[in-house]
Every structure is written in structure tokens, then in C-alpha cells.
Amino acid sequence: MKTTDYTVIRSRRRSLELRLYPDSRIEVRVPLRASAREVEDFIASKSAWLQARLRGQQLRPPRIPLQYRHGEEHLFLGQHYPLSLARAARPATALQQGSLCLLAPEPDNPERIARQLERWYRQQADGVFNRLIDHHFPFFAVRGHIRPQLRIRSMKSRWGSLSSLGYINLNLELIKTPLHSIEYVVIHELCHLEHMNHGPAFQALMSQCLPDWRRRKRELNEMPLR
Ligand SMILES: [Zn+2]
Known part of the structure; x- marks a missing residue:
């Protein structure tokens, strides 16, 4: 992956998981003992998916806050x-x-x-x-x-x-x-x-x-x- 930054969060878990938030923030949740190489390989394996999702987010119109008015x-x-x-x-x-x-x-x-x-x-x-x-x-x-x-x-x-x-x-x-x-x-x-x-x-x-x-x-x- 090129320019995308992500945060690695280590915890007691068995599998690696990638999370993409609506504000385009990326988190990788990994087991305590996962090596840097494992994390990088995992990110690389998700790269196509991630790029597609990020593009999709950019294409989406910005979220307009709901007003809770009649007719909305x-x-x-x-x-x-x-x-x-x-x-x-x-x-x-x-x-x-x-x-x-x-x-x-x-x-x-x-x-x-x-x-x-x-x-x-x-x-x-x-x-x-x-x-x-x-x-x-x-x-x-x-x-x-x-x-x-x-x-x-x-x-x-x-x-x-x-x-x-x-x-x-x-x-x-x-x-x-x-x-x-x-x-x-x-x-x-x-x-x-x-x-x-x-x-x-x-x-x-x-x-x-x-x-x-x-x-x-x-x-x-x-x-x-x-
Ligand atoms: Zn599941």
C-alpha cells in the first residue's frame, strides 16, 4: 500500500482484522505476537479491497447531518x-x-x-x-x-x-x-x-x-x- 496510513492495535485475539472508518481512518487489529512482517503482508493482501473502499468513500456525497424536520x-x-x-x-x-x-x-x-x-x-x-x-x-x-x-x-x-x-x-x-x-x-x-x-x-x-x-x-x- 502506498500513501495510506494506518494504526496497528495489538490485543489478545487470534486473527488479523482491518477496519475502515467513515472518516477514512484505517485500523489494523492484530494478535499480541504478530510480527511486523505478518502485519505488512496482511495489509498488502487487503490492498485492492482497501483502495476500492476508499475510492467508494470519496465518491459518496458528504454526509449531511439530519435535521429532524417535517418532510425530511x-x-x-x-x-x-x-x-x-x-x-x-x-x-x-x-x-x-x-x-x-x-x-x-x-x-x-x-x-x-x-x-x-x-x-x-x-x-x-x-x-x-x-x-x-x-x-x-x-x-x-x-x-x-x-x-x-x-x-x-x-x-x-x-x-x-x-x-x-x-x-x-x-x-x-x-x-x-x-x-x-x-x-x-x-x-x-x-x-x-x-x-x-x-x-x-x-x-x-x-x-x-x-x-x-x-x-x-x-x-x-x-x-x-x-
Ligand atoms: Zn465475522
Whole structure:
């Protein structure tokens, strides 16, 4: 890799991982004893991927901060919906006639609207993510695994992770992407019940569960989120 700078973070882990953040910062997470040569070889092996992603980031329009005003478009399951804000004593949020309708005591207060909308996204995410886990878990149950418990988190650099403590962590932002993308992430994390890395055995299991996972992965990585 030529001009790109990156930070190496050593920790107790087994595999090497490259993270690219929305501000183009690059981190390489490596095991404590990884040699400089191993790290360089790993970066070199990811070079084409990294260059493509960096180019993609530069092509993307700059992120405009959301204003939480009436008529502004927000994403839900891959579709854009305009906000419809109206005053009411009790807050209520619903998807109605193609709009994201929020009844709120202070419809002109963007912070409160943002919080109310986030609560709604969390509720929706909880239902959608759990349904997908329930739908796909039987395949893993017969292989002797225990159903991980869902935790919805706001994460900057990843869509999901599986913790050894029995949690499947999914990024709240996923609720803004299409259902087939969320399904890909859920199955990816469930496959980590069996393989903690992304090696050939992991990929074979992915293909068994979701034959078109590579296409879905590509699509998700190209998704402009806001
Ligand atoms: Zn993974």
C-alpha cells in the first residue's frame, strides 16, 4: 500500500482484522505476537479491497447531518420515508400511508424528535432482528449451539458481532437497510457460533445457509447510510 496510513492495535485475539472508518481512518487489529512482517503482508493482501473502499468513500456525497424536520426523508428497511410531524400531548410513532408519522408534544424540537425516532427504530429492530434469528436458528440448534441473545447497539465500524458470552450484537443502523441485508448479517454472526474466523469452513457454512451471501455482502458494503 502506498500513501495510506494506518494504526496497528495489538490485543489478545487470534486473527488479523482491518477496519475502515467513515472518516477514512484505517485500523489494523492484530494478535499480541504478530510480527511486523505478518502485519505488512496482511495489509498488502487487503490492498485492492482497501483502495476500492476508499475510492467508494470519496465518491459518496458528504454526509449531511439530519435535521429532524417535517418532510425530511429517513430510511427504514431500505426505503425512504418523509417525516410527518404533528403536535400531540402524548408521543406516538407509526409508519402510515408512506410517511413516518410522529406525534410529539414539541414537533419543532429536533433533539426530542431524534430521540423519539430512535426509540421507534429500536423497537422495530428488536422485532425484525429477533424474528430473523428465530427463523434461522433451528439450523444451528441441531448442530448443538445455544441461541445467542440479541443486543442492539450503535456501532461505528461494524454491522454486527458475536460475543463468546452468548450475545449477538447487531448495529441499530441495520434497521435502515433492506431485510435481505439484515438477514445476511444475522446469518454471518450465527455462523460464528461454529467458526470464530472467516476461513474456508466459515464460508462453506455461509454458502450452505445463504447461497447468495456474497452478493448481499457486496450490496451492504456499497450502501450509503446516513
Ligand atoms: Zn465475522
